[in-house]
Amino acid sequence: MNITAIYGSPRKAGNTDLLLQSFIRGIKESGGDVREIFLRDLTFDPCIECSGCNDTGTCVLSDDMDTVYPQLITSEVVALAAPVFFYGLNALAKAMVDRSQCFWAGKYLLNDPASKKRGSKGKGILLSVGGSKGKKNFDCIVLTMRYFFDAIDMDFAHHLTYGGIDAPGAIAEHPTALNDAYMLGVEIMKAR
Numbered sequence: 001m002n003i004t005a006i007y008g009s010p011r012k013a014g015n016t017d018l019l020l021q022s023f024i025r026g027i028k029e030s031g032g033d034v035r036e037i038f039l040r041d042l043t044f045d046p047c048i049e050c051s052g053c054n055d056t057g058t059c060v061l062s063d064d065m066d067t068v069y070p071q072l073i074t075s076e077v078v079a080l081a082a083p084v085f086f087y088g089l090n091a092l093a094k095a096m097v098d099r100s101q102c103f104w105a106g107k108y109l110l111n112d113p114a115s116k117k118r119g120s121k122g123k124g125i126l127l128s129v130g131g132s133k134g135k136k137n138f139d140c141i142v143l144t145m146r147y148f149f150d151a152i153d154m155d156f157a158h159h160l161t162y163g164g165i166d167a168p169g170a171i172a173e174h175p176t177a178l179n180d181a182y183m184l185g186v187e188i189m190k191a192r
C-alpha cells in the first residue's frame, strides 16, 4: 500500500511530529511502509492565483512541490500532521493545500478522468493539535482538510485532534494521543 505521511509543522520534533511518528510506527509494525515528506525541508511558493491550472490541471510553478504532487495523486493513504495557527492550518501546510488547486481544476473544471483514477477512493487523515482548549479550535482546519482531500479525490476518513497541547513535546503527556495515532496506523493496515 502506498502511504504518504506529511509533516506540516515548521517546528521540528514538535507535537504533530510526535503524533505522525506514532501513526507511522503503527503502520510499520503492521507490515506497511510509508513515504515521509517534511514540508519544512522543501522550498516552494504559495499559490500565485494565476489561473494557469484552470486550463491544464497542472501548476505553472516549478519547485519542490514537484516531488509532492506525484505522492498526492498516487497514494492510497495521505496523512497530514499540522498544528492550528490562528484557528486555521499553519501557513506551511496551507501553502501545500493551496498549491493543490491544480487537482481541483483537473477534477471540477476539466473533468479530467486522470483526476478520478484512484478508483476505490483513497483515505485522507488529519492529525492536529492546538494550544487552546476552545470548542471551535479545529472547525476551520477540519473544513479545509475536507475540501483538500476531495480535491485530490480522497475520502477524509479520519482525524485526530487534541486541544490544550502547546509546549513542544506536550502531546507525550496526553493520556491517549500517541496511542490513538499508533492504533490508527494499525487500523489502516487492517482495513486494506
Ligand SMILES: Cc1cc2nc3c(=O)[nH]c(=O)nc-3n(C[C@H](O)[C@H](O)[C@H](O)COP(=O)(O)O)c2cc1C
Pocket (backbone or CB within 6 Å): 009, 010, 011, 013, 014, 015, 016, 017, 082, 083, 084, 085, 086, 087, 088, 129, 130, 131, 132, 133, 137, 164, 165, 166, 167, 168, 169
Ligand atoms: C503563530 C501561531 C499561532 C497559533 N495559533 C493557535 C490557535 O489559533 N489556536 C490554538 O489552539 N493554538 C495555536 N497555536 C499553538 C500551536 O497550535 C501549538 O503550540 C501546537 O502544539 C504546535 O504544534 P507543533 O509542535 O506540532 O508545531 C499557535 C502557535 C503559533 C506559533
